[in-house]
Amino acid sequence: MSDLIVIGGGLAGSEAAYQAAKRGISVAIYEMRPARQTEAHKTGLLGELVCSNSLRSESLSNGHGLLKRELSTAGSLVMEAAMASQIPGGSALAVDRERFAAYITGRLTMHPLITIIRSELDCVPDGVCILATGPLTSPALSGWLMDTLGAGHLYFYDAIAPIIDATSIDYEKVFFASRYGKGGDDYLNCPMNEREYGIFYDALVEADKVMARDFEDERVFEGCMPLEAMALRGRDTIRFGPLKPVGLRDPRTGKEPFAVVQLRPENEDKTAFNMVGFQTRLRQPGQKMVFGLIPGLEKAEFLRYGSVHRNTFIDSPKVLNDDLTLKINRKADGMKNGSENGSEYEMQVGKTSGNIYVAGQLSGVEGYLESTAMGLLAGIYASRRLRGLPLVTPSENTCHGALVRYITTGKSGSFQPSNINFGILPPLEKNIRDKAKKKLAMAERALRQWEMFVERAD
Numbered sequence: 001m002s003d004l005i006v007i008g009g010g011l012a013g014s015e016a017a018y019q020a021a022k023r024g025i026s027v028a029i030y031e032m033r034p035a036r037q038t039e040a041h042k043t044g045l046l047g048e049l050v051c052s053n054s055l056r057s058e059s060l061s062n063g064h065g066l067l068k069r070e071l072s073t074a075g076s077l078v079m080e081a082a083m084a085s086q087i088p089g090g091s092a093l094a095v096d097r098e099r100f101a102a103y104i105t106g107r108l109t110m111h112p113l114i115t116i117i118r119s120e121l122d123c124v125p126d127g128v129c130i131l132a133t134g135p136l137t138s139p140a141l142s143g144w145l146m147d148t149l150g151a152g153h154l155y156f157y158d159a160i161a162p163i164i165d166a167t168s169i170d171y172e173k174v175f176f177a178s179r180y181g182k183g184g185d186d187y188l189n190c191p192m193n194e195r196e197y198g199i200f201y202d203a204l205v206e207a208d209k210v211m212a213r214d215f216e217d218e219r220v221f222e223g224c225m226p227l228e229a230m231a232l233r234g235r236d237t238i239r240f241g242p243l244k245p246v247g248l249r250d251p252r253t254g255k256e257p258f259a260v261v262q263l264r265p266e267n268e269d270k271t272a273f274n275m276v277g278f279q280t281r282l283r284q285p286g287q288k289m290v291f292g293l294i295p296g297l298e299k300a301e302f303l304r305y306g307s308v309h310r311n312t313f314i315d316s317p318k319v320l321n322d323d324l325t326l327k328i329n330r331k332a333d334g335m336k337n338g339s340e341n342g343s344e345y346e347m348q349v350g351k352t353s354g355n356i357y358v359a360g361q362l363s364g365v366e367g368y369l370e371s372t373a374m375g376l377l378a379g380i381y382a383s384r385r386l387r388g389l390p391l392v393t394p395s396e397n398t399c400h401g402a403l404v405r406y407i408t409t410g411k412s413g414s415f416q417p418s419n420i421n422f423g424i425l426p427p428l429e430k431n432i433r434d435k436a437k438k439k440l441a442m443a444e445r446a447l448r449q450w451e452m453f454v455e456r457a458d
């Protein structure tokens with residue numbers, strides 16, 4: 001009988017198992033492939049990359065570059081595999097996907113403390129467990145999660161709007177205001193006249209789109225419809241939707257604009273803005289071109305591009321503790337049958353840790369490296385707990401810490417997953433105007449504090 005059960009042998013589960021085993025914990029990994037495939041995986045290998053073979057930028061002035069450095073410093077298996085399978089990729093770290101996954105599978109298979117069980121689980125077993133079944137979690141286990149957390153706390157689609165670096169906005173052309181003056185000057189508004197709207201609209205409907213995959217049923221997107229799909233319903237439809245100008249008066253003209261794009265601050269420090277209602281399937285160069293036609297956003301730098309795709313993830317601000325455990329506890333025996341949903345678990349009051357850790361894309365982060373990062377932390381946290389050691393957590397100034405803060409303190413109900421970007425890292429105590437120097441200073445701060453965490457997290 002293993003000390004720790006990891007469900008899902010993807011990027012997060014593989015990293016979590018490896019980190020725990022490295023710390024002397026015996027681990028059983030349950031992986032349903034190859035007997036049962038997801039809609040995107042093709043092999044039985046652990047750590048399979050389902051789409052791109054790029055692990056993104058190497059530069060420290062990029063969130064992915066910095067996150068990779070943190071992972072390497074902590075002895076990540078995924079980074080070790082990436083180095084062993086690297087192929088030329090310009091300024092990005094590209095890997096040979098077969099060699100990458102074969103390396104991970106080999107290392108885990110050979111590890112004396114790790115057992116790999118090729119079987120699907122339809123519920124979480126007793127004991128300390130890391131749930132890392134990813135964006136395509138099997139229907140049976142998704143059903144268990146819905147029963148356990150409540151249907152409103154598990155999502156099946158991402159509808160992600162782009163996020164823009166605040167310093168790249170032209171503030172001469174935009175204005176702060178809330179609709180009808182309600183709620184302070186919370187939104188940044190980009191006003192358009194009729195001509196500007198016409199040019200924007202034509203570019204939007206003509207731009208190149210990412211096609212839905214076979215398993216991504218377009219009909220499910222009604223509730224989170226991509227902007228360009230809504231635009232196709234009529235020339236004015238989005239002017240009565242996300243671009244509606246009512247209740248907003250441009251202080252420079254004293255009039256209501258023809259259309260308005262609203263930007264909502266992503267954080268208290270207003271270092272990044274979310275484009276409200278701009279979830280989109282446009283390809284990234286298309287987003288840059290079309291959204292660059294919006295007054296004030298001509299030189300916008302995208303910290304995150306918009307997307308719409310199939311993704312299973314939990315409402316982590318509501319159901320996840322900052323040690324990555326679910327806020328649920330097993331019910332006392334006598335209460336099981338009388339419960340509302342028949343589940344054996346109930347939401348937990350307070351913040352004490354349950355037995356179930358969640359890692360990877362399911363926890364509300366987005367991307368290969370981000371999923372790996374949550375796996376690394378969950379593996380460390382669970383293994384320390386099993387050895388009776390106190391919890392140690394990384395500073396929020398590190399990429400790992402900032403991701404955990406993002407998923408556990410976001411807005412429940414309207415929570416959207418995030419990748420790593422400088423916009424989710426806390427600002428420097430003393431601002432630096434030069435952007436490149438600022439990012440470098442933030443990266444240095446992150447790495448200093450990450451090293452302190454790694455030293456303590458053995």
Ligand SMILES: Cc1cc2nc3c(=O)[nH]c(=O)nc-3n(C[C@H](O)[C@H](O)[C@H](O)COP(=O)(O)OP(=O)(O)OC[C@H]3O[C@@H](n4cnc5c(N)ncnc54)[C@H](O)[C@@H]3O)c2cc1C
Pocket residue numbers: 007008009010011012013030031032033037038040041047048049050051052053119120121122132133134135136137138141310311359360361362366367368369371372
């Ligand atoms: C179609 C698609 C394309 C993507 N493309 C990219 C991309 O190009 N770049 C990027 O950065 N991110 C991409 N992502 C997002 C995400 O980063 C990856 O999906 C990543 O693999 C997530 O890591 P994970 O460990 O959380 O999940 P996964 O790597 O998917 O691992 C989960 C594992 O759990 C297993 N599993 C599921 N249910 C069960 C069960 N009940 N019992 C046992 N095992 C189970 C699965 O077989 C799988 O091996 C994509 C996602 C999808 C869905």
